Amino acid sequence: MSNTKQKILDVALNLFSKNGFSVVSIRDICGQIQIKESSIYYHFKNKQAIFDELINIFEKKSEDMMKKLEESLTLNIDFNNNSFKNICDIYFNQYLMDDFCNKILRLLSIEQLNNDEIQKKYEFWLFEKPLNFQKKVFSKLINLQVIKNNDSEYLAIKYYSPIFYYTERWLLSGTLTDYKKEKFCLNAYKHIHSFFKELDI
Amino acid sequence: MSNTKQKILDVALNLFSKNGFSVVSIRDICGQIQIKESSIYYHFKNKQAIFDELINIFEKKSEDMMKKLEESLTLNIDFNNNSFKNICDIYFNQYLMDDFCNKILRLLSIEQLNNDEIQKKYEFWLFEKPLNFQKKVFSKLINLQVIKNNDSEYLAIKYYSPIFYYTERWLLSGTLTDYKKEKFCLNAYKHIHSFFKELDI
Amino acid sequence: MSNTKQKILDVALNLFSKNGFSVVSIRDICGQIQIKESSIYYHFKNKQAIFDELINIFEKKSEDMMKKLEESLTLNIDFNNNSFKNICDIYFNQYLMDDFCNKILRLLSIEQLNNDEIQKKYEFWLFEKPLNFQKKVFSKLINLQVIKNNDSEYLAIKYYSPIFYYTERWLLSGTLTDYKKEKFCLNAYKHIHSFFKELDI
Amino acid sequence: MSNTKQKILDVALNLFSKNGFSVVSIRDICGQIQIKESSIYYHFKNKQAIFDELINIFEKKSEDMMKKLEESLTLNIDFNNNSFKNICDIYFNQYLMDDFCNKILRLLSIEQLNNDEIQKKYEFWLFEKPLNFQKKVFSKLINLQVIKNNDSEYLAIKYYSPIFYYTERWLLSGTLTDYKKEKFCLNAYKHIHSFFKELDI
C-alpha cells in the first residue's frame, strides 16, 4: 500500500471515529496530510470507499484476533488463571485498546444507528462474538469439571458485562487517554480477580 | 409551547438520534413537518438552539425521574423485592425505554465523541449516575442489614453492568422495536431475579 | 412565473441550444443573469429540471400550433393558394423561425443523439408530424378533387423535403440571422410556388 | 499509425458522435481501451488534437469520394440509369452509411452549433457540396440533351432534398441500425425511381 493511501486511511479513521463518516469532509482529510482534494480520488474511488476499506481491514484484524483466542482455548489442556490472563491480554491490548480497532469500534457505534449493514457488524463484534466466546470458555471449564456451576450463558454475562461496562465507559467514550486505559485495566482486572475468587477455582 | 415548535423538536430529535446532529439538515427537519426552512427561525435562533433545548428537556426529565427514584429509596423503610421492582419499572419505562429519553441517549452516544460538554452529560447519565444510585441502594440494604456483603460498589457493578449490557444491546443499537424491548425486559428481569436469588434476600 | 425563473429559462435555452445541455454549466447560466449559483436551486430542483421545463413548454406550444393548423384545414371548405399561404405563415413564423421553438429544435437535434426520449420527440416534431400533416392536406385536396394525382404520401415528401432541407440549412445550422431567415423564406416560397405551378391547381 | 493511436481515434469518434466533443472525457475514452489517462498524451498533444485528426481524416476521405464521383461524371459519355445507380452506391455506401463518415456527420451536426469553423465544414459537406454535385449532374444531362428541363438548380433540389430528408431521418438520428439503413435505402431508391420516371428519361 502506497504511503499516501496509508496516510489517507489513518487520518480518515481518526476523523471518522471522532465525528462520524458524513461529518468528515474530504477537505478535512486532505488538509491533514497536505494533499489536494482531487488527489484523494487517485487512491480511492470515493469517500465511501475509504470507509469500506477501513471496515475490511478491521474485520480481517478482528477475525485473526478471534482465531488466536480460539486456538489458545483448544491448545490449553490444563486451563488456569494464566490462560485466562493470556486471553485477556490479547483481547484488551490487541483489540479494545489497540489504536486502530478502538477507533473502528467508536466509528461503528456512531454509524450503526442509521446503517443496517454496520449495525450487524456492531452487534456482532461488540455483543454477540465476545459473549459467545466467553460462553465457550465456560463450557470448556464445565466440561473439564473445573467449575461446578453449569450455566455457561449466565456465567458469560456475569463475566463479560462488567468488562463491557468498563469498555464503554473508559475506552469508547470521550477521548481515549492513557489515564482512561489504566482506569479500564484496573477495573477490569479487579473484576476478573473477584470473579474467579467467587467461582473458587 | 406552540404546536409547530413541538413538532420541530419531535422531528429534530427523531432525525438527530438516527444520524447525528451535523448530518441532519434544517431542510430534513422542515421537509417532515411541511414548513419552509425559513420558518424554523421564527421558533429557534438557529440549529444549535434546537439541540440545546432537547438536551435541557432531557435533563429536567431525568432529574425528575432520579428524584422519584431517590424518594422511593428514602420512603421505603422495609425494603423488599417489590420496592426493587418499582424502581426498575420507573427506570426502565420512564427512562431507558421512554421514546424521548431513549432517543436522547442515542443522540448523546453519538455526540459525546467530539463534544466535551456532551461527553460529561453522557458519562453522567449512562455510567456515573445509575451506578451511584445502585451503590446507594446497596448501602441502604447493608445498613438495614438485609445484606451481609458489605462492598456496595462491587454489588452495584455486578447488579448494573448486565442491565447496561442489555440496554446497549437491545435499547440503544439499531432501530428500537417492540421485539427488542421485550428481549431487554426478559433478559434484565431474569438477571435481577438471579441476582437476588444469589444474594439470598 | 417569477421574473428570475423566466430569466433562467431564457438564458438556459439560449446556451443549451448553442452548446448542448451537458456543456452548459449552472455558472454559465447564472453569470448571465447576475444571480449566484446557489440561487438557481430555489427555482429549479436541479439542472435537468430546467431542461425538462423547457421541453414541456415547447411541446405545449407545438401542440397548440398544430391544433391551429389542423383547424384551419377543417374550416377551409374551398381550399386555395391563400389557405396554403396561411398554413405556411403559421408553420414558418410561429414555429420554425419563432425564437423559442427554433432554439428548442436545435437543442433537440443535439440531445437526440444520446437520449432516447428526446430522440422520439425529435423524430416526431421534425419528421413525422410535419410530413403527416402534409399528407392530410394532400388527402383533402385529393378528396376535394382539386388534385388528380392520388398518392398523398409521395406528394407530401415532394412538398415537404425541400422545406426541410432549407430549414436545416438556413434555420437550424450555425447562428440564426435575419439574412438566413430571408434566405429560407425566399427559397421555401419559391419551392412552394413552383410546386403548385407544376401541380397545376 | 500505431495500434493504440488507431484505437483512441475509433473510440473517441464513437463517443464524440454520440455525446459531443465536450461531454466525452479522456477518462471515457481510456476506459474503453484499457489504458491510463496519462498514456493518451503520448499519442496526442491534447483532447482537441484527437478531434482535429478525426476531422482531417474525414475531409481526406470525403474529398477522395467526391473525386471518384466527379470522375464517374466525366467518364460516362452515355449517361444512363446505371451511371446514376453507380453514383448513388458510392455516395450512400462509402459516405452516408459508412461507419466512419456517418459518425463524423453526426459529430459535425452537434459541433457546428457553436464552432464557426466546423459550421463551415458542416454546411459544405451536408448542403453545398451534394447539391452542387447534383446540379453538375443535371447540367450535364441538359447539355447532353437527355433532359429538356433546363433549370439544373431546381432539379437538383427536387432530387436531393428527399434524399437529405431520409438521410437526416434514418441515418443521422438516434442510433444507426441495420433496420434504419434498409429503411433509408428503400425510401431513397423509391424516390430516385419515381424521380426518373417523372423526368421520363
Add this chain to the structure above:
DNA sequence: AATGAATGAGTTTTCATTCAT
C-alpha cells in the same frame, strides 16, 4: 406565524493535463 428569494461558504466529485519514471 410563515414564506419567497437570495446567498456565501462548503460539499463531493470530475476533468484535462503534467511530469518523473
Add this chain to the structure above:
DNA sequence: AATGAATGAAAACTCATTCAT
C-alpha cells in the same frame, strides 16, 4: 510506449442563515 501520482479549476449541488414581506 505506458503509467503512478498529483493538481488547479471547475462541475452540480447543499447548507444554515438572513431579511423583507
